[in-house]
Every structure is written in structure tokens, then in C-alpha cells.
Amino acid sequence: MGEIYKIAGPLVIGENLNKPMINEIVKIGKKELFGEIIRIFKNRAMIQVYESTLGLRPGDKIIQTQEMFLVELGPGMIRNVFDGIQRPLKGDSVFLEPGFVSLSLDREKKWEFIPNSNLKEGDMINPGSVLGYVDETNTVKHKILVPPEVKGELVFLEKHGSYTIEKTIARIKTRQEIKQLKMYHRxxxxxxxxxxxxxxxxxxxxxxxxxxxxxxxxxKGGTIAIPGGFGTGKTQLIFQLIKWSDADVLVYVGCGERGNEVITVLEEISRLRVKGELLDERTVYIINTSNMPVAARTSGIFSGITIAEYFRDQGKNVVILADSITRWAEAMREISNRIGDFPGEQGYPTYLASEIGNFFERAGNTINLSKEKGSITTIGTISLYGSDFSDPVCQAAMKVVSCMWALDPNLAYIRNYPAINKDLSYSKFIPYVKDYWDDKGSWSNYYNSLLQVFGKIKELKKLTSIMGKDMLSDEEKFLLDIDNLLTELFLKQSALIIEDSHRTPIEQLKIAELIITYYNRGIEALKKGILLEDISNKETFEKFMKLKTMRKNKYLKEIEKLLEDLVYIDVKK
Ligand SMILES: Nc1ncnc2c1ncn2[C@@H]1O[C@H](COP(=O)(O)OP(=O)(O)OP(=O)(O)O)[C@@H](O)[C@H]1O
Ligand SMILES: [Mg+2]
Structure with a gap:
């Protein structure tokens, strides 16, 4: 047993430790505070403490666990709210009593275990083999797998019944021993x-x-960054994704947000239903509020991605949402500054980029040990000061992500939500998702047409900002009307207008078809001498705008009708 030599904020220097390891977890002082060894000197070690160090004294004991930081993986995670070191945050409070908690999952609760009927005693089984099933919620069917690194002969498989996670549900004879497997592992x-x-x-x-x-x-399986200044809608966008993304399991990691904001978020999410299903039934929450100790904020990201991997291993499509990566990076910076590491850009540690890389690189589409496919999509928000993309966190993320949705304070200011800036955003997934979209309709066609129209609008706006609008031709004026329609009916999609807050691929294709057809037919008609006011006027605009609040069936029917009416422009001559 070692003891405290010195205390410096969230760091403790311990001495007389027995063969300390980097990343070893220790229990510090009377309250057994959770700590992790991060540096080892000759006879001393530096420990980051995951809770307040107030009340600790030099000489207080340090107990070594000889283990690295492990999470518990098994039934009981969905709908649960954990802090960064997977301590369950029960009840209404997001604050915990300090102290070492080694049990993350409920030990009392019984789960109905259905053994895999294809297995029999004597079978050789490998990592990833399915031992049985547990319906954790209505949405998440948990597969209990043989953990990685365990293989051998199945000598016992528990029968169908309700058990706690501590019950041995299988025994496997490995080369060295008989392994007792439970519904969870670490x-x-x-x-x-x-x-x-x-x-x-x-x-x-x-x-x-x-x-x-x-x-x-x-x-699915991709990496996405959402950079944006304060209040540009990063968190709202994350909510939209929690609500609507077609994932089997979601892991929400709230990093360094304000405590009361987090409570509102949790309440909001826990009430949400989509197609009759509670969203909660597929979500795991990890919360590190800004008033939690700084070290705990650094670990939530890795707890989250490990939980995501566990569900991916079961063949699920998992989405992990980290809001925000910047607060995580700032926590790393605070620790590294206290350690006295040589600082990198803006005081961030020199290992910032590699840590961000380590997080995003765990995303991907995979063939799992069970030979099934699974995926982890990783999405992280980045808080920018102003719109400065040279921010080190943003730069580090941009090196590793394949898609970026850049939020623009100017668009947020005029409430053009989601405030995604088209010129700064990119997606490298277009070639991969093209087939999916073209199967649904002529997506490539509309996509290219839209890009062309956006390009023309940009040029025209540059011109009008110098020359004014008086000199514009009718075709150019029409293009500005189209710009207006595109903004209102295509780009803007407020979370607050329920009917429009989510549109299916077919609805998206239809609205693109409508606007592009309107534009093409309109230009044709203008060329044939039809007056601009006959093509584009207040009445037409209002007719189009009514679509915004229409539900699915009506929406599609109305678009068909509007499309039919557009032919009129052509034949009018
Ligand atoms: N998609 C949206 N639809 C409707 N309103 C939105 C949308 N996005 C943002 N808003 C409005 O903008 C406000 C700020 O958004 P949000 O909290 O998501 O910003 P943020 O970028 O996460 O801010 P911070 O930098 O403080 O974390 C919201 O409270 C809401 O009023
Ligand atoms: Mg936010």
C-alpha cells in the first residue's frame, strides 16, 4: 500500500507504491477516491483523481488495484445514465457521493436469459459465439456473446430462466482453466x-x-465532425440525430456541458417517442457536466466508445454522439498543464491529435468476431471561438473524419436551422451512398442539378452585392426566387415545425424534383417570352410554402399536383 506524498488540484503524487503501472487504477484516502496512475518516476507516481481532492492529506493511504480502467458490459446499460467512469447516476441528481464504485450494472435486477438452442455441451466455442439472448428493452435485443480472448469447450450452459448478471450462465474449459461466464464481462x-x-x-x-x-x-460506420460557434445549434443537431437517425443503439456522451442543461436534455430525450417507441429504449447516456472533476471528463469518451463497440460486436448499428469534443480536449489540457507537460498549440497537449484520432478510429463497418456485420458511426461536436477553423481541436478532427457539417453563426443568427454552411461542409461518403439513393429515385440527377443551381446563385449574389439588383435580367431575378425557395423549402428544417423536422428519402427526392423542375421549366418559359410575374409571384410562393407544414401523404400528393401545374408554364405559349 502506498501513500500520498503531495496533492496538487486534481493530481496526487503517491509514494511507496508497489510496481505501479501506467493507467493502473488506485483508491485514494479514506473515501477511496477513484484515481489513475498517469506518470511514474523513480519511487513516486503521479495520479489523476476522478473526484474532488478536497480533504485529502499527505500520508493518506493509496490502494493499488493492479487493473486498468475497465467498464462493465452487459444487460442494464440501456436507459442508464453513467458518469465518465461508468458510475450510475441515479435519480434526479447528476452528482454523486465521492468514493470508489466498482459496480456499474445493477446486481439485483433479474433478466430473462434464453440460451442459444444451437449450442450443446461439448461444443467448441470461440470469442463472439452467441451463448444466449436477453431482451433488454422493447428495442434492444441483447446477445450474450463469449467475450474476446475466451475459447474452449462448452461444459455447461444454463437453461432458460431469470437470473441476475452475477449468475454463471456458461462454463468453458479453456487450455488453462474452467472459465465461468456471466451475462456481463469487463x-x-x-x-x-x-x-x-x-x-x-x-x-x-x-x-x-x-x-x-x-x-x-x-x-453508417463513418466519422463526422460538427464544428460551430457558441449557440449555432450543435446540441440541437445532436438531439435531431438522437431522435431520427436510423441506429439500433445510441451512445450519448455529454462532455462538460452545464449541469442543469444536461438534466433538461435527459428529461427531453426520455419523453420522446418515435413511431410509438420510446427513444430511451435504445440509448445509453454518459454525462460529465462542467462541474464534475476534470479527470472524469477525459474518460467519458473512452467509456462511451467501448460501450458502442460492445453493441457493435452483437451485430448492431451503433451511433456514438459526443457533445463536445472541445470540452474533452480542454479537460486533457487542464491535466497536462498541471503535470507540466510541454504544451503544444494553444496550450493543448502535444498528444491532442493522436487522442482525437484514437477516438474516431474506433468507428467503422466491421466483420465482428461472431462473423456478423456491425457498425459504429462516430459524431462529435467542436466548439469554435468565432468561426475559426484553425482551432487545434477542429484541425485534429478534420484530419480523421470523413464528413463535416460546419455550422455558421450568420445562418444561426437569421434562424436558418440547421445552420449548415454549404461551402465549408463536405462529405466523402457520396460515392458510397449513391447506389442507395439512386435506387430510391433519380438522386444523382437532382444532386448534380442542385449543385449547379447553388453555384449559379453564389455567382449571382456576388454580382448583385456589387451592382445591385436593378440591372438583373428576368432569368437572374427568377434564380433569386429559386434561391429563396431552396432556402425555405429545402435547406431550412426547424426542429420546431414537427411535420417538417424529419423527411424520408422519398419526400426529400420529391421536393428536390419539384424545385429543380420548377427552375428548368421556368427558365424555358422565360426564354419563350412568358413574363416573369406569370411564372413566379406571391401566389406561387405561398402555394409552395404550404408544403412546409404538410404531413407525409398530403405532402407527396401536393407536390405531384404542383408538378402537374408546372407543365402549364410550358404549354401556355
Ligand atoms: N435545428 C434547430 N431548430 C430550431 N431551433 C434551433 C435549431 N438549432 C438551434 N436552435 C436554436 O438555437 C439555440 C441554441 O442551440 P444549441 O444549444 O444547440 O447551440 P450550441 O451550438 O450547442 O451552443 P453551445 O455552444 O452553447 O453548446 C437553441 O436553444 C434553439 O433555440
Ligand atoms: Mg451545445
């Missing part, structure tokens, strides 16, 4: 869980937001 958060291989993305991760799905699509 895993070090820093170690990516093994897979067979990674594959290229294929399917879009649909969000219901046109500007994303249609123009800057996400793909």
Missing part, C-alpha cells in the same frame, strides 16, 4: 475490442434532414 476502455476486419461504408445513416441526407450524407 473490458479496459483504452483497448479497442477485437474484430475480424473493417469494410468500406455502404449504407447512409439517415437523419431526416435534407441538407444532410441529400447534400452531405452520413454513412
Amino acid at each position: 473490458w479496459p476502455v483504452r483497448k479497442p475490442r477485437p474484430i475480424i476486419s473493417k469494410t468500406a461504408p455502404k449504407k447512409p445513416l439517415l437523419t431526416g434532414l435534407r441538407v444532410i441526407d441529400f447534400l452531405f450524407p452520413a454513412a
Whole structure:
């Protein structure tokens, strides 16, 4: 047993430790505070403490656990709210009594275990083999797998029944011993869980937001950054994704947000239903508020990604949302400054980029140990000061992500939500999701047409900012009307207008078809001498705008009708 030599804020220097290891977890002082060894000197070690160090004294004992930081993986995570070191935050409070908690999952609760009927005693089983099933919620069917690194002969499989997670449900004779397997196991958060291989993305991760799905699509298994200044709508966008993205399991990591904001978020999410299902039933929450100790804020990200990997291993499509990566990076900076590390850019540690890389690189489409496919899509927000993309956190993320939705304070200011800036955003998933979209309709066609129209609008706006609008031709004036329609009916999609807050791929294709057809037919008609006011006027605009609050069936029917009416322009001559 070691003892405290010195205390410096969230750091403690311990001495007389027995063969300390880097990343070893220790219990400090009478309250057994949770700590992790981060530096080792000759006879001393530096420990970061995951809770307030107030009340600690030099000479207080330090107990070594000889283990790295592990999370518990098993039934009981969905709908649960944990802090960064996977301590359950029960009840209404997001604050915990300090102290070492080694049990993250409920030990009392019984789960109905259904053994895999294809297995029999004597079978040789491997990591990833399915031992049985537990319906954790209505949405999440948990598969109980043989953990990585365990293989051998199945000598016992528990029968169908309700058991706590501590019950031995299988025994496996490995080369060295008889292993008792339970419904849960533990895993070090820093170690990516093994897979067979990674594959290229294929399917879009649909969000219901046109500007994303249609123009800057996400793909399952991809990595996405959402940089934006204060109040540009990062958190709202994350909510939209929690609400609408077509994932099997979501892991929400709230990093360094204000405590009361987090409570509101949790309440809001826990009430949400989509297609009759409570969203809660597929979500795991990890919360580190800004008033929690700084070290705990650094670990939530890795606890989250490990939990995501665990569900991916079961063949699920998982989405992990980290809000915000910047607060995580700031926590790393605070620790590294206290340690006295040589600082990198803006005082961030020199290992910032590699840590951000380590997080995003655990995303991907995989062939799992069970030989099934699974995916983790990783999405992180980045808080920018102003719109400065040279921010080190943003730069580090941009090196590793394949898609960026850049939020623009100017768009947020005029309430053009989601405030995604088309010129700064990008998605490298277009070639991967093209087939999906073209199967649904002529997406490539409309996509290219939209890009062309956006390009023309940009040029024209540059021109009018110098010359004014008086000199514009009718075709150019019409283009500005189209710009207005595109903004209102396509790009803007407020979370507050329920009917429009989520649109299916078919609805997205239809509205794109309508606007592009209107534009093409309009230009044709103008060329044939039809007057601009006959093509584009207040009445037409209002007719189009009514679409915004229409529900699905009516929406599609009305678009068909409007499309039919557009022919009129052509034949009028
Ligand atoms: N998609 C949206 N639809 C409707 N309103 C929105 C949308 N996005 C943002 N808003 C409005 O903008 C406000 C700020 O958004 P939000 O909290 O998401 O910003 P943020 O970028 O997360 O801010 P911070 O930097 O403080 O974390 C919201 O409270 C809401 O009023
Ligand atoms: Mg926010």
C-alpha cells in the first residue's frame, strides 16, 4: 500500500507504491477516491483523481488495484445514465457521493436469459459465439456473446430462466482453466475490442434532414465532425440525430456541458417517442457536466466508445454522439498543464491529435468476431471561438473524419436551422451512398442539378452585392426566387415545425424534383417570352410554402399536383 506524498488540484503524487503501472487504477484516502496512475518516476507516481481532492492529506493511504480502467458490459446499460467512469447516476441528481464504485450494472435486477438452442455441451466455442439472448428493452435485443480472448469447450450452459448478471450462465474449459461466464464481462476502455476486419461504408445513416441526407450524407460506420460557434445549434443537431437517425443503439456522451442543461436534455430525450417507441429504449447516456472533476471528463469518451463497440460486436448499428469534443480536449489540457507537460498549440497537449484520432478510429463497418456485420458511426461536436477553423481541436478532427457539417453563426443568427454552411461542409461518403439513393429515385440527377443551381446563385449574389439588383435580367431575378425557395423549402428544417423536422428519402427526392423542375421549366418559359410575374409571384410562393407544414401523404400528393401545374408554364405559349 502506498501513500500520498503531495496533492496538487486534481493530481496526487503517491509514494511507496508497489510496481505501479501506467493507467493502473488506485483508491485514494479514506473515501477511496477513484484515481489513475498517469506518470511514474523513480519511487513516486503521479495520479489523476476522478473526484474532488478536497480533504485529502499527505500520508493518506493509496490502494493499488493492479487493473486498468475497465467498464462493465452487459444487460442494464440501456436507459442508464453513467458518469465518465461508468458510475450510475441515479435519480434526479447528476452528482454523486465521492468514493470508489466498482459496480456499474445493477446486481439485483433479474433478466430473462434464453440460451442459444444451437449450442450443446461439448461444443467448441470461440470469442463472439452467441451463448444466449436477453431482451433488454422493447428495442434492444441483447446477445450474450463469449467475450474476446475466451475459447474452449462448452461444459455447461444454463437453461432458460431469470437470473441476475452475477449468475454463471456458461462454463468453458479453456487450455488453462474452467472459465465461468456471466451475462456481463469487463473490458479496459483504452483497448479497442477485437474484430475480424473493417469494410468500406455502404449504407447512409439517415437523419431526416435534407441538407444532410441529400447534400452531405452520413454513412453508417463513418466519422463526422460538427464544428460551430457558441449557440449555432450543435446540441440541437445532436438531439435531431438522437431522435431520427436510423441506429439500433445510441451512445450519448455529454462532455462538460452545464449541469442543469444536461438534466433538461435527459428529461427531453426520455419523453420522446418515435413511431410509438420510446427513444430511451435504445440509448445509453454518459454525462460529465462542467462541474464534475476534470479527470472524469477525459474518460467519458473512452467509456462511451467501448460501450458502442460492445453493441457493435452483437451485430448492431451503433451511433456514438459526443457533445463536445472541445470540452474533452480542454479537460486533457487542464491535466497536462498541471503535470507540466510541454504544451503544444494553444496550450493543448502535444498528444491532442493522436487522442482525437484514437477516438474516431474506433468507428467503422466491421466483420465482428461472431462473423456478423456491425457498425459504429462516430459524431462529435467542436466548439469554435468565432468561426475559426484553425482551432487545434477542429484541425485534429478534420484530419480523421470523413464528413463535416460546419455550422455558421450568420445562418444561426437569421434562424436558418440547421445552420449548415454549404461551402465549408463536405462529405466523402457520396460515392458510397449513391447506389442507395439512386435506387430510391433519380438522386444523382437532382444532386448534380442542385449543385449547379447553388453555384449559379453564389455567382449571382456576388454580382448583385456589387451592382445591385436593378440591372438583373428576368432569368437572374427568377434564380433569386429559386434561391429563396431552396432556402425555405429545402435547406431550412426547424426542429420546431414537427411535420417538417424529419423527411424520408422519398419526400426529400420529391421536393428536390419539384424545385429543380420548377427552375428548368421556368427558365424555358422565360426564354419563350412568358413574363416573369406569370411564372413566379406571391401566389406561387405561398402555394409552395404550404408544403412546409404538410404531413407525409398530403405532402407527396401536393407536390405531384404542383408538378402537374408546372407543365402549364410550358404549354401556355
Ligand atoms: N435545428 C434547430 N431548430 C430550431 N431551433 C434551433 C435549431 N438549432 C438551434 N436552435 C436554436 O438555437 C439555440 C441554441 O442551440 P444549441 O444549444 O444547440 O447551440 P450550441 O451550438 O450547442 O451552443 P453551445 O455552444 O452553447 O453548446 C437553441 O436553444 C434553439 O433555440
Ligand atoms: Mg451545445
